[in-house]
Amino acid sequence: MHRRTIGSSVLFVLHVVWSGAALAATDTSSAMPSAMAERMRACTSCHGVQGQGRNNDYFPRIAGKPADYLFNQLTAFRDGGRTYPPMGYLLAFLPDDYLRQISQYFADLQPPFPDADHTDVSPKVLAAGERLVMHGDPARGIPACIACHGARMTGTQPGIPGLLGLHASYIAGQMGTWRSGSRRALAPDCMHSIAVKLSDRDITAVSSWLSRQPRPDDPRPAPASAERLPLACGSQPQ
Numbered sequence: 001m002h003r004r005t006i007g008s009s010v011l012f013v014l015h016v017v018w019s020g021a022a023l024a025a026t027d028t029s030s031a032m033p034s035a036m037a038e039r040m041r042a043c044t045s046c047h048g049v050q051g052q053g054r055n056n057d058y059f060p061r062i063a064g065k066p067a068d069y070l071f072n073q074l075t076a077f078r079d080g081g082r083t084y085p086p087m088g089y090l091l092a093f094l095p096d097d098y099l100r101q102i103s104q105y106f107a108d109l110q111p112p113f114p115d116a117d118h119t120d121v122s123p124k125v126l127a128a129g130e131r132l133v134m135h136g137d138p139a140r141g142i143p144a145c146i147a148c149h150g151a152r153m154t155g156t157q158p159g160i161p162g163l164l165g166l167h168a169s170y171i172a173g174q175m176g177t178w179r180s181g182s183r184r185a186l187a188p189d190c191m192h193s194i195a196v197k198l199s200d201r202d203i204t205a206v207s208s209w210l211s212r213q214p215r216p217d218d219p220r221p222a223p224a225s226a227e228r229l230p231l232a233c234g235s236q237p238q
Contacts, residue, residue: 050111061165063109066221068158070103081184113165113215121208129209143230155221159235171207186234
C-alpha cells in the first residue's frame, strides 16, 4: 500500500478514536448500543464489526474475551507492554476509564466463531499439541494449557482469555513474542515463564491443534475459580 494511503488511514482511525474518547468524557450516561458501536469504529474497522476477527494474523478475535483481559491488553499496547505501532498510536492518549468501556463492550459480544484451520499438519504434530494442551509436560515444568484457560478452552474470568477461534499462525506468533519478551504482562508474567520452556516444535504443535478444535457450544469464559493456578500470574491474581 502507498505510504500516503497508509498515513491517511491511520489519521482517519485516530480521528474516530479521539472523537469517541471526547464523547465518553462528556457523556457519563449509559450509551445506547448504536452510539457505542459508532464509537468503536476504530476497533471494528480492523477486528470486524462485532470483534469476530479477520482472516489474517494481525486482527484476531477479541469478542467475548474477559473484560479484564481486554483492558490489560489495551493498557499494554498503550504503555509499551505489547508492541504494535498502529495500536500504540491509537491508544496513546486514551484514559483507563475509556479503555474499560471498550473492553466491556467487546466482552459482551458473542458473534459466531470463524471456521477452524484446515491446512495439512501431520497427526504426530497434532498429537503432540494435544498432549501439551491437555496434560502439559511435568518433566519440563510446563503446565497444561487447560489448567489456566479452562477445560473448555474458552478462558476464565476475570483475566484469562479463550484459546479457540484463533489462527495457528497468530497463536504461534504470540507465543514467540512471549518467549522473546517483546510481549509482557503484569508481573509475575506467567506466560513468559511458560513460553521460554517451549521449543519451536512445541509452539507449532500447540497452535496447530488449538486452531483445529470445534467451536464451543457455550463460548463464554468460565467463572472465576478459587482453585489455585499452577503458577503465579499477575493478570489473574488469587
